[in-house]
Amino acid sequence: MPAVPARSIDRGTLTTLLLEAIGLEEDADLEGDDSDTPLLELGYDSLALLQVVGRIEAEYGLLVPDTAINDSATLGSLLASLQSARQAEGMVW
Amino acid sequence: MTRVVGVNAGAYMGGAAGAGARAGVDADVDRGLELNGAPLPGGVALEDFDTGVLDEPDALAFPADFADEFDVARxxxxxxxxxxxxxxxxxxxxxxxxxxxxxxxxxxxxxxxxxxxxxxxxxxxxxxxxxxxxxxxxxxxxxxxxxxxxxxxxxxxxxxxxxxxxxxxxxxxxxxxxxxxxxxxxxxxxxxxxxxxxxxxxxxxxxxxxxxxxxxxxxxxxxxxxxxxxxxxxxxxxxxxxxxxxxxxxxxxxxxxxxxxxxxxxxxxxxxxxxxxxxxxxxxxxxxxxxxxxxxxxxxxxxxxxxxxxxxxxxxRGLGRGYGEIVGYAATFDPGPKSLERARLAGRPAPLPGLRRAAELALCDAGLRPEQVDVVFADAAGVPELDRIEAFMLRDLFGPYGVPVTAPKTMTGRLIGGGASLDVATALLALRDGVIPPTVNVGEPASEYELDLVTEARHRSLHTALVLARGYGGFNSALVVRS
CATH class of the missing domain: 3.40.47.10 (Thiolase/Chalcone synthase)
Known part of the structure; x- marks a missing residue:
C-alpha cells in the first residue's frame, strides 16, 4: 500500500480524532485549557491514543514517534510531536 | 464406600485461570477436598468419590438437601x-x-x-x-x-x-x-x-x-x-x-x-x-x-x-427467596470417541451420553426425586439424533409422559452461551406466575418419544423446574431451581 502524502494536523482535527477514538464525537470535553492536562486524566485510555496514532499514520501520512504516546501525553505535547513528525512510509505487510 | 453424588464439575475458565478439568472432582490437596464449593467433612477421601460414572443409575440414592447437610450458603x-x-x-x-x-x-x-x-x-x-x-x-x-x-x-x-x-x-x-x-x-x-x-x-x-x-x-x-x-x-x-x-x-x-x-x-x-x-x-x-x-x-x-x-x-433485604433457589447443578461430558471405540472393540454396549447423568446428579444435588419436578425446560436441539437422546432420557427418568416438557427457545432460536441462562430466567418466571410457557411450531412430538410437550401455555402450581442444556463438543449441564 503506498504512503499517503503527509498533511498537517491542527488542534481541532486532533481533538476530533481523539473524541472519535473513544466514541464521544458528539461531546466536546477537550476545550480551552486542557492542552496541558494528561490525556489519560481526561478519560482517554491508552488504546484510544494508539488508535489515533494509527489513523494519523494511515490518513495523514505522518509517522508519530513511539515516544509521543506515554502516560503524560497531553493534547499540546501530541500536537508538538506532530509538527516534527516524519512522512510515514508505505505500509509494510 | 461413601457415595457422594452431585460432585460439582470444575469449570473451564477462560483467561488467566487456564483450562481446568470440567468433569470430575474439584480437589485441591492444599485446601482439602471440596464438594460444590464447600469443604467436605473430615474423613472423606478422594477414592470415596463416585466421580460421576453411574453404572446403575436406577440405584441412585437421592440424599437429603445438600445445603442442609453440609451447612453451606444457599x-x-x-x-x-x-x-x-x-x-x-x-x-x-x-x-x-x-x-x-x-x-x-x-x-x-x-x-x-x-x-x-x-x-x-x-x-x-x-x-x-x-x-x-x-x-x-x-x-x-x-x-x-x-x-x-x-x-x-x-x-x-x-x-x-x-x-x-x-x-x-x-x-x-x-x-x-x-x-x-x-x-x-x-x-x-x-x-x-x-x-x-x-x-x-x-x-x-x-x-x-x-x-x-x-x-x-x-x-x-x-x-x-x-x-x-x-x-x-x-x-x-x-x-x-x-x-x-x-x-x-x-x-x-x-x-x-x-x-x-x-x-x-x-x-x-x-x-x-x-x-x-x-x-x-x-x-x-x-x-x-x-x-x-x-x-x-x-x-x-x-x-x-x-x-x-x-x-x-x-x-x-426483604426479598425472601427471590425468584427461587438454585438447589441443584451438575455438568457431565459425553463419552469421547475413544471410549466408544474401546466399547465397540470389546463388544460392550456403547457408553451412554452424559445428559442423563447430568440430570440425575443435579436432582441428587438438590435432594429431590424425579416426581418432585414440576416442569422440564429441555435442551431441545432440534436434531433428530439429539432429540431422541433427550426424549428417551426424560421418558426413562420421569416415565412416559411423566413430566411437562417445554422449549420456549423455539421462539428465540438457540442463543449459544445465552440460551440456557434465558431458559433458567424463563423457568423462574414460570414458577412466579404458575404457568408453563409453550413450545411453538412443533405441534405433536414424535409419538415414540412419549413426551408431554407443552404446546399451549399451561397454568398450574409450580415449585420446581429442571433446566437442561447441551453444548457442542459433548457438554451436558442441568440446573434445578425451586421457588
Missing part, C-alpha cells in the same frame, strides 16, 4: 434481566413468550443468500446509543452491549445499589462463545480491506471470551471473584453453577448468566460447521425440536443476566 436468584429476540426487557419477553410469538425470520444485518442456512432470530430495533454510554459502544461488541443492558435491568430488579456494597462482595461470572464475533468480523474486514492501522485498538479485548464479564465488572466497579465459562450452549447453566459456588465460598452477590451473539458471516460459519443448522426457509418449520421431521436448529442472539445472591443477604 444461592437464590434475586434479579432478572433479559435481552431476547422476542423482547428486550423481562416483562416484554415474558408476555411474548406466553403468547407464543416467535422472532425467527430472515437476518437483517448480513446477507445469508450464499449460505445453506437462511433463518435466525435477531433482537430488533436495539439502538445501543440509547442504552449504553458512547464510550462503551466504541469498545464493545453488540453482545456485550446487550449484556450491559440486561445487567442494568437485573441489578435494578434485585434492588441492589452496588455503591453500598464492598467492591469485593460482588463477582461476575458469565458464559460466552466469544466476546465479540461481530466486532471481530468488522475489524478483520478493516484489516484485509484497508490495512492494519484501520483496525480498532479495542479489538485487542472486544473479541475476548471475558469481554462481557469484564465490562460488567468495570462499569459496576465490582472486584469479587469473576470468570467466564466457554461450554457452548451448556455455558448458560455452567455460569450459574459457578456463580453458586462463588456464593458458597463467601461472596454474597454474583452477577451471572450470559448474553451471546454472533449473527454475522463469521459467527454463521462457526455454527454451520456443526452441521446442526436447519436449512428450512419457512420460519414456522425451521426449528421444531422433538418433531418427527425435525431438521436442525435456528441460531439467535441474546440471553439473560441474573443476580445470584446469598439467601441470607436476599432475606435480609
Amino acid at each position: 444461592a437464590v436468584i434475586s434479579g432478572l434481566g433479559i435481552a431476547a429476540p422476542t423482547g428486550l426487557g423481562v416483562e416484554e419477553y415474558w408476555q411474548a413468550t406466553l403468547e407464543g410469538r416467535s422472532a425467527i425470520g430472515l437476518p437483517t444485518r448480513f446477507d445469508v443468500s450464499a449460505y445453506p442456512a437462511k433463518l435466525a432470530a435477531e433482537i430488533p430495533e436495539f439502538v445501543a446509543r440509547e442504552r449504553v454510554p458512547g464510550r462503551l459502544i466504541r469498545q464493545t461488541d453488540r453482545a456485550t452491549q446487550l449484556g450491559l443492558v440486561a445487567t442494568g435491568e437485573a441489578l435494578a430488579d434485585a434492588g441492589l445499589d452496588l455503591d453500598r456494597l464492598p467492591e469485593f462482595d460482588v463477582g461476575v461470572v458469565t458464559a460466552a462463545s466469544a466476546g465479540g464475533i461481530e466486532f471481530g468480523q468488522r475489524e478483520l474486514g478493516h484489516l484485509w480491506s484497508k490495512g492494519k492501522q484501520f483496525v480498532s485498538a479495542y479489538q485487542s479485548f472486544a473479541w475476548f471470551f471475558a469481554a462481557t464479564a469484564g465490562q460488567i465488572s468495570i462499569r459496576h466497579a465490582t472486584r469479587g471473584p469473576s470468570g467466564v465459562l466457554v461450554t457452548e450452549q451448556s455455558g448458560g447453566i455452567d455460569a450459574l453453577g459457578q456463580a453458586r459456588r462463588v456464593v458458597r465460598k463467601g461472596t454474597p452477590v454474583v452477577i451471572s448468566g450470559s448474553v451471546d451473539g454472533g449473527l454475522c458471516p463469521w459467527g454463521w460459519m462457526g455454527q454451520l460447521a456443526t452441521g446442526r443448522l436447519s436449512t428450512s426457509v419457512d420460519p414456522a418449520r425451521a426449528f421444531r425440536p422433538f418433531a418427527a421431521d425435525a431438521d436442525g436448529y435456528v441460531p439467535g442472539e441474546g440471553g439473560a443476566i441474573v443476580v445470584v445472591e446469598d439467601a441470607e443477604s436476599a432475606q435480609a
Whole structure:
C-alpha cells in the first residue's frame, strides 16, 4: 500500500480524532485549557491514543514517534510531536 | 464406600485461570477436598468419590438437601434481566413468550443468500446509543452491549445499589462463545480491506471470551471473584453453577448468566460447521425440536443476566427467596470417541451420553426425586439424533409422559452461551406466575418419544423446574431451581 502524502494536523482535527477514538464525537470535553492536562486524566485510555496514532499514520501520512504516546501525553505535547513528525512510509505487510 | 453424588464439575475458565478439568472432582490437596464449593467433612477421601460414572443409575440414592447437610450458603436468584429476540426487557419477553410469538425470520444485518442456512432470530430495533454510554459502544461488541443492558435491568430488579456494597462482595461470572464475533468480523474486514492501522485498538479485548464479564465488572466497579465459562450452549447453566459456588465460598452477590451473539458471516460459519443448522426457509418449520421431521436448529442472539445472591443477604433485604433457589447443578461430558471405540472393540454396549447423568446428579444435588419436578425446560436441539437422546432420557427418568416438557427457545432460536441462562430466567418466571410457557411450531412430538410437550401455555402450581442444556463438543449441564 503506498504512503499517503503527509498533511498537517491542527488542534481541532486532533481533538476530533481523539473524541472519535473513544466514541464521544458528539461531546466536546477537550476545550480551552486542557492542552496541558494528561490525556489519560481526561478519560482517554491508552488504546484510544494508539488508535489515533494509527489513523494519523494511515490518513495523514505522518509517522508519530513511539515516544509521543506515554502516560503524560497531553493534547499540546501530541500536537508538538506532530509538527516534527516524519512522512510515514508505505505500509509494510 | 461413601457415595457422594452431585460432585460439582470444575469449570473451564477462560483467561488467566487456564483450562481446568470440567468433569470430575474439584480437589485441591492444599485446601482439602471440596464438594460444590464447600469443604467436605473430615474423613472423606478422594477414592470415596463416585466421580460421576453411574453404572446403575436406577440405584441412585437421592440424599437429603445438600445445603442442609453440609451447612453451606444457599444461592437464590434475586434479579432478572433479559435481552431476547422476542423482547428486550423481562416483562416484554415474558408476555411474548406466553403468547407464543416467535422472532425467527430472515437476518437483517448480513446477507445469508450464499449460505445453506437462511433463518435466525435477531433482537430488533436495539439502538445501543440509547442504552449504553458512547464510550462503551466504541469498545464493545453488540453482545456485550446487550449484556450491559440486561445487567442494568437485573441489578435494578434485585434492588441492589452496588455503591453500598464492598467492591469485593460482588463477582461476575458469565458464559460466552466469544466476546465479540461481530466486532471481530468488522475489524478483520478493516484489516484485509484497508490495512492494519484501520483496525480498532479495542479489538485487542472486544473479541475476548471475558469481554462481557469484564465490562460488567468495570462499569459496576465490582472486584469479587469473576470468570467466564466457554461450554457452548451448556455455558448458560455452567455460569450459574459457578456463580453458586462463588456464593458458597463467601461472596454474597454474583452477577451471572450470559448474553451471546454472533449473527454475522463469521459467527454463521462457526455454527454451520456443526452441521446442526436447519436449512428450512419457512420460519414456522425451521426449528421444531422433538418433531418427527425435525431438521436442525435456528441460531439467535441474546440471553439473560441474573443476580445470584446469598439467601441470607436476599432475606435480609426483604426479598425472601427471590425468584427461587438454585438447589441443584451438575455438568457431565459425553463419552469421547475413544471410549466408544474401546466399547465397540470389546463388544460392550456403547457408553451412554452424559445428559442423563447430568440430570440425575443435579436432582441428587438438590435432594429431590424425579416426581418432585414440576416442569422440564429441555435442551431441545432440534436434531433428530439429539432429540431422541433427550426424549428417551426424560421418558426413562420421569416415565412416559411423566413430566411437562417445554422449549420456549423455539421462539428465540438457540442463543449459544445465552440460551440456557434465558431458559433458567424463563423457568423462574414460570414458577412466579404458575404457568408453563409453550413450545411453538412443533405441534405433536414424535409419538415414540412419549413426551408431554407443552404446546399451549399451561397454568398450574409450580415449585420446581429442571433446566437442561447441551453444548457442542459433548457438554451436558442441568440446573434445578425451586421457588
